[in-house]
Amino acid sequence: MRKIIRKGKAMAGKFAYNVRRVVMNNEGDQITGWLIVILLVVVVGAFFLNTYQSTITEIWEAIVDKIYDTFGI
Numbered sequence: 001m002r003k004i005i006r007k008g009k010a011m012a013g014k015f016a017y018n019v020r021r022v023v024m025n026n027e028g029d030q031i032t033g034w035l036i037v038i039l040l041v042v043v044v045g046a047f048f049l050n051t052y053q054s055t056i057t058e059i060w061e062a063i064v065d066k067i068y069d070t071f072g073i
Contacts, residue, residue, distance in 0.1 A: 022030075049056070067073070
């Protein structure tokens with residue numbers, strides 16, 4: 001059990017180090033790449049929200065109604 005815990009802590013440490021290294025890297029190419037990714041997510045999200053707005057609203061209302069029915073609110 002201790003080996004598993006030790007190995008898990010080592011993996012978590014490596015993961016945290018890699019995340020810190022990626023976040024702190026401020027090279028222009030990486031920042032440009034992240035901006036492109038964010039732009040694509042926003043554009044695709046806007047398209048889906050615009051196209052399927054009525055469907056999303058119906059699904060959300062069905063979920064809320066189900067919660068109300070389940071908990072008697």
